[in-house]
Amino acid sequence: MKIPKGKLISIGGSEDKGTGMDPAFIQKEHLNFFEFGILKRILSEMKGVNSVVEVITSASQIPEEVGENYIQSFGKLGCKNVGVIHIKSREDALKPEYLERIKKADGVMFTGGNQLRLSAIFGGTEFLKIISTRYEDEDFVIAGTSAGAMAMSNTMIYHGSSTHALLKGEVKITTGLAFIKDVIIDSHFVTRGRFGRLSQAVASNPGCIGIGLGEDTGVVIKEGNKMEAIGSGLILIFDGHNIRHSNIADLNDGEPISIENLIVHVLAKGNFYYLDERKFYAGVKETEVK
DSSP: OOOOSSEEEEEOSOOOOSGGGSTTOOOSSSOOHHHHOHHHHHHHHTTGGGOOEEEEOTTOSSHHHHHHHHHHHHHHTTOOOEEEEOOOSTTGGGOHHHHHHHHHOSEEEEOSSOHHHHHHHHTTOHHHHHHHHHHHHSSOEEEEETHHHHTTBSEEEEEOOSTTTTBTTSSEEEEOOOSBSSEEEEOSTTTTTOHHHHHHHHHHSTTSEEEEEOTTEEEEEETTTEEEEEESSOEEEEEOTTOOEEOGGGOOTTSBOOEEOOEEEEEOTTOEEETTTTEEEOSOOGGGOO
16 A cells, blocks of 8 residues: 655644733633644644645635634744635635645645535545645645544544434444545544544444544644644544444444443553554654654
């Protein structure tokens, strides 16, 4: 299988966008932006403040407001080459000017919103093909937050309440943008209590690794395998490869699921997890991981 040359940066949502720089702002939920700043890390994985970044707002219901927010946030870090692409339909995704812009960018940022909009708008388009090819063949960065993170994998959760998530049929899955295979990404994981939701998704697809991203927290994935935890919160990894018992295939919709031997890891900033080997590494630099 071809090893991608690009990088994926998946963020769990509510990433700190520099509000901590305002002395009047009392930071209750997130740690210092410049110490843990995810947006700063996105730029460092591109070309620093000289990066050309295209923000794709298709998942959002308030795209203009969201796009302006990112322009200001990246601007606070010194990056002025930030464009916003408001693609609201499959017809928009065909526009030549948008295709040319992503051909020239150092990376893209998919915003939050509704991940089903991303798969429905971009699936099978030339726009998606260009991004995918650049990720595979070049040092190109694909970042996404919330819905933008969840849509990165080929297996994507698009619906499921936290309250009833361990009842069969409550979690809905479809095909995502497929930048990476054999993972399932969930966002706002800790705040919204999505443990059951990701458990059902992995029990239904035990060949996948589940990645539960806390808010203001993310992962940098290199070579389609080497995953580093970044940000101020926690990441939960669900490994279903060694599940011994699961009754999900035999249940009717609405009945409770039982799962034996679902392996869970918890990562914080600086921890690594290698997806292919399904191994956790704590307190080491990437170059030291064997």
